[in-house]
Amino acid sequence: MVILIRSNEANPDPRLQKYINYLESSHQNYKVLAWNRGKENIKKANFTYFNLQTGYGLAYKNIPYKIAWFIFIFIYLIRNRKSYSLIHACDFDTMLPAYYSTIFTRKKIVFDVFDWFSNPQPKGFIKCTINRIENILFKKTDFAIICEKYRINQVNPKYRREFFVLPNIPSIQLKDDQDIYKKVNSQRLNYKYILSYVGVFDQFRGLEDILKFVSQNEDFCLNIAGYGYLENLVFEISEKYDNVIYWGKVDYNTGLNMMKNSDMIIAFYYCQDDDHFYAAPNKYYEGLFLGKAILTNNDTLLAQNTIKHDTGFVIQEGLPSISTFFLNQFNIDDVQQKNKNTKAIWQTAFENYTEKFMTEIYQKILDEK
Template identity: 25%
Template sequence: MIFFIRSYIADFDARMGKYFDALSEAGVGFRFIGWNKDGRQVPDRPGFHYFSRRARLGAGWRNAVALLQWNTHVFRRLVKERRSVSVVHAVDLDAGFSSWLFCLMFRRPLVLDLYDKYTAVRGIGGFAGKALDFLERTIARSAALTIIASADRFSQHGLEPGDSKVLVLENVPSAAVAPLVPWQAKKPWNIGYFGVLESRHRGLEDLLAACRGRPDVRLHVAGYGHLAPQFSAAAEAGSNVHYYGAMESEAGLGLMAKMDVIVGMYYLSVPNHRYASPNKYYEHLMLGRPLLTTAGTPPGARVEQDVSGWAVAEGEASLTQWLDGLDPEAVMKRGRRAAQVWDERYASYYRSHYCGEYVMRIRMLCKGGRQDGR
């Protein structure tokens, strides 16, 4: 049995859903231990267990006590379930530490899935940052398998490109949502964002300010986080903003399929955004819709190279200038190019890499790991 550990809700994690789907198709059993940080209602699924201690998203050191309790809870839960554990698949350092200790003590294979570099996302520097980086690097190098989201991240995580125990799995969707056709981009532009509503570093506050009140724009937003009240209030004010609340992956992608432009900005105020390998880059290709992103980031470089979207400077003024210059031909041309890139490079990626390489590695670890349950 594979035990997934993630300090998040499984239903809002598209990458986690791909692992579940690939393993289910292969007939490999799994369970999930997660953290419901804001006490929201989550679907009752067999084998899914949630730690319910409240914590604020992005609160940093203010969550230190809750983080300690979370790691203690994970370790105890794994010990309790140890007879069923064949492999532990942990996401990021906040789930990886307790999982690593368990795997050392009970001799189970550990899969460390580095969605992001822990300190870079949270802005942790100084001695504490160096200590956490060392710990993350140590766990990554000692894990039976370490997964990273892009080949650009080998150096960031201190890993060797030729290491056979490191697997690159890009955040490519499983193509469960088809593009909406026929499609004709025209004013008012339907601009969409689906994801975590962070108060800073993602440009969402600038997006709202640039779009609100414009008769030529309809802004559609789905997700939850610090800015949810602001988007909700803007929608209730009867403006051109539409807020849908939190949505599961398939529903959110279905909404984005109806847009003219998909937004995914990554301000460089977060150092980790220099290594961004976001779902939204691959989603815009799958859905055949152009992406608006940030200049100076990997997705920005890619959309400019492929002419599948726009990479603009940070700030409300840049977004306003971009909106003023939009025309139907440019939107349609970039959307068609996005769909072409998807067909050429990524249409079969999920089957070959998630259903293929990942499942094969997991099966090998299950066979090579301890099976006596002690």
């Protein structure tokens, strides 16, 4: 059996779900350890939850909670060492305690980097220390998986090693949701353009700017779903303005249907967060999968890919640029052409990527004893 570990509710977690889908379809045993940070009591088959309420994006304020999470992982893996043969740790905040457990259990471990903490030029003592530990763990793990080949540049050269690449590609049989289709169509009676954002409500995602723009422009409607640091702000604005619709936390199929029925997907990654230069977001691949253009900001590798393949629009960060784009440059014919480009890229490069990765790479990892 394989133990997969993720430091959120995994309810949903698109990347983690790819592995779960494969394990279930191939009739292989698995268990997921996940951290339920909310008030809701979550129960899912094959899941064991660590229930400790706290928020996201709290930085150093979350350290005591992270320590408790580390202890939970370590104890679980030690106590249940006879029931599994492989640990699949997702990101640094599960890999650290999981790796230390293998000192005692001698189990094989996968370090799957959903999102690096590491930065080539970390600032401050704490960040430098965590950066070095993450690099060491990457070097020492039995198997390493990253989400984009170029993100190996976030690892110090002396700690680089063989790795596999699984991009953040949607792995789902999309079920068309007629209720969402009808709801968005009814919105079109009142608004010219429908925008969508589905994801984490973190700082430096341009959410404050897009929320302010939409709230001030009645031709636009924003369907927004997710959770995180800015959740209260999103809720307050949606309560005040009819053209900002907050859907709460939604399942993956609902989120994809929201994006599919919109005119454009919002995908900002402002560079105040140094890690955003290397951002490899789900939304980029979701746009390709759905045949939908994205709107993002410049000075990131995501922007470079968007320009290279002509799959969306790239503007400068900030409210003035958003306003200029939508009020003076936005053209639905341009959007439709980029939609065609996204679908072509998906069909030629990514449609069968996940299936091949699972059968040709991940299965070999699972078979290692």
